[in-house]
Amino acid sequence: MHDWWTELSEVFYVAVDFDGTIVYDEFPQIGPPVRGALDVLRKWQVDPKISTILWTCRDGQYLEEAVSWLRSKGLEMPVNENPDIEHGNRKLVADVFVDDRNVGGLEGWRQIAQHIWEGQRKHEIRRRRLRKKLHESSPKVPDGPVGRGRA
Numbered sequence: 650m651h652d653w654w655t656e657l658s659e660v661f662y663v664a665v666d667f668d669g670t671i672v673y674d675e676f677p678q679i680g681p682p683v684r685g686a687l688d689v690l691r692k693w694q695v696d697p698k699i700s701t702i703l704w705t706c707r708d709g710q711y712l713e714e715a716v717s718w719l720r721s722k723g724l725e726m727p728v729n730e731n732p733d734i735e736h737g738n739r740k741l742v743a744d745v746f747v748d749d750r751n752v753g754g755l756e757g758w759r760q761i762a763q764h765i766w767e768g769q770r771k772h773e774i775r776r777r778r779l780r781k782k783l784h785e786s787s788p789k790v791p792d793g794p795v796g797r798g799r800a
């Protein structure tokens with residue numbers, strides 16, 4: 650089994666861009682929050698089935714400013730890495746990316762929250778099917794959680 654594989658993880662990983670997505674893009678300043686973003690991110694933060702990752706090009710001082718701004722809003726998240734999943738290349742492992750550079754642009758946060766809710770449910774169904782299939786083909790597959798909390 651591959652460590653980078655999220656299909657069996659109980660957690661649905663959501664990578665979220667900062668400038669233009671959480672806040673209006675006024676880089677290097679921090680623009681005002683995009684309507685609905687903070688409420689949705691706070692809900693995800695307390696949802697044990699969702700894990701958010703900050704996915705940003707900000708670096709150095711500008712990154713620190715963004716991280717402390719988020720903290721001042723009650724939000725903490727890993728930056729540009731998925732701490733639960735090890736793999737050997739630079740692409741971030743996430744189930745979905747929320748970014749104003751998405752093809753088609755950024756939807757409103759109400760729609761984003763709906764997509765993530767649906768995506769998380771589908772992920773859960775796939776995960777259960779896959780786990781069952783793996784169990785049938787190899788009864789040695791452990792039944793415990795995979796993903797978050799692994800050493």
Ligand SMILES: [Mg+2]
Pocket residue numbers: 666667668669670674748749750
């Ligand atoms: Mg952006």
